[in-house]
Amino acid sequence: MSVFKWGILGTGKIARRFMQAAFYVPEAQVVAVGSRSQATANQFGAQFGVPKRYGSYDALLADPEVEIVYVATPHSLHAENTLAALQAGKHVLCEKPFTLNAAQAEQVIHAARASGKFVMEGMWTRCFPVVREIVRRLQAGELGEVRVVIADFGFRAPFDPASRLFAPELGGGALLDVGVYPVALAFMVLGAPKQTLSTATLGSTGVDELCSIVFTYENGAHALLSASLRADTPKQAHICGTNARITIPEPWWKPSEAYLIRTDGTTEHLLYPYEGDGLQFEIRHVHDCLRQRLTESPWMPLDETLAIMRVLDTLRAQWGVRYPGE
Ligand SMILES: NC(=O)c1ccc[n+]([C@@H]2O[C@H](COP(=O)([O-])OP(=O)(O)OC[C@H]3O[C@@H](n4cnc5c(N)ncnc54)[C@H](OP(=O)(O)O)[C@@H]3O)[C@@H](O)[C@H]2O)c1
Structure with missing residues (x-):
């Protein structure tokens, strides 16, 4: 070995x-x-x-x-x-x-x-076995044409202006800490959005404590996303197509299961239990890439990372959130 x-x-x-x-x-x-x-x-x-x-x-x-x-x-x-x-x-x-x-x-x-x-x-979300299975189902066309992605990630963090969640000098705010997960999910399913609509509530340190985002796409699809540092939200994800939808229960960003619910009334339970916290799938994926002498992950390519960062910049610009030095 x-x-x-x-x-x-x-x-x-x-x-x-x-x-x-x-x-x-x-x-x-x-x-x-x-x-x-x-x-x-x-x-x-x-x-x-x-x-x-x-x-x-x-x-x-x-x-x-x-x-x-x-x-x-x-x-x-x-x-x-x-x-x-x-x-x-x-x-x-x-x-x-x-x-x-x-x-x-x-x-x-x-x-x-x-x-x-x-x-x-x-x-790391991209590396979970159930997420790989969801990608296979999407690529096989089982959902039909995806029209809506809905995902939220909100939790209640104790307010500490010096902590990395709230301090602007450490890149605080809900979007960069947890909003990046729903944004990356929307990218995984629908690619880069055509238009980005959003609003945010800024806290006393000047960072976004709550944000709500709508992406629209060339094909008419929408993604409805939110992130919060001040309230616990359902933390679920839904990928809705013309033939079926997939629901990923909480905690959707590190999932062990999902439900494929078809318009014909049948439901399939995709169950991939794992031990511990799940970071092991990302570690194994890095090893697999290195064994194949890859310099980028096919599951999280650098061009997509850059496209996501550009969208995060656009969202922050819509709210006037800037970090020191920007
Ligand atoms: N994948 C996930 O599920 C997940 C979960 C949580 C966080 N994250 C990401 O991981 C990163 C770290 O998050 P975390 O929750 O582990 O943060 P954390 O508990 O605050 O730890 C950050 C560490 O960075 C080092 N550090 C260097 N300069 C620092 C500074 N000026 N202030 C504070 N720490 C500083 C410290 O280690 P030393 O003192 O040893 O130098 C500190 O222990 C973030 O970017 C976050 O988005 C990912």
Whole structure:
């Protein structure tokens, strides 16, 4: 069995979940972790059995044993961290959203393609077995012509103006944190929208705490999407075609099941239970891509990541949400 040697950049909540998921992927070997603080790196390394513990991101990237870097920092650092990892000759899996804005995404994608290294936005939803099955059903035409996509992702976050969810300097706001999931789902099913209509409620830190979005498409389809940091919403997704619809229950962005409901009254339950949190499917997908010597994921290509970032920019411009330096 060939082993893939990962380095974890940042030690927050998702980095910890990554470690738990890596447990289900025997060929994933996390050889090193890097933190802004040596004490935090030591604590993380001890908790998860990571042998090499670095007190800076640069030290992690300088380790020749690390092949793939998992960028798990706030959105505002994704571009800088991914560029540094590429410069150090590493493959990169970078958490969503890929960057803060499309200009940064273009810069990173340019560097990625020049480097010949594998780079992927961590849109893990695309890697779940039930999502792959949904894509197969869509491609087989089982839904007929898709007319409507409906998806929401809203949760109640305790207000903390310094946290990455609310602080503009860390890329705060519902759209970039959770709205990117429904936007990416609409892209997966319908591609890039023709027109983008939206409204948002901005909070006291100036970021979007609630946003509602309508995409329209050349073929007349619509996507109805929303995201929230202040209220829990149903967190379901629906893909509605002329012959059938697919409903993905909560939590649709990391699903284990979906219902295919046909207009003839029959229903098929697509059931793909999994252990743990589900990040293991994304880790395995990265390994599969590397085995095939791919530099991009066919499930989350960089051009689509860039197109999504452009739409996120358009939405924020509609609401007047700008991050420091923009
Ligand atoms: N796929 C998913 O389900 C999922 C879920 C949650 C989050 N995410 C994404 O993952 C990224 C991290 O989210 P998270 O929830 O893990 O965040 P978090 O708990 O705040 O952790 C972020 C980590 O980044 C590092 N960091 C570097 N500069 C920082 C700064 N100025 N302020 C705060 N932290 C800083 C810190 O690690 P050190 O102190 O060790 O340097 C920190 O622990 C986000 O982009 C988010 O969108 C993805």
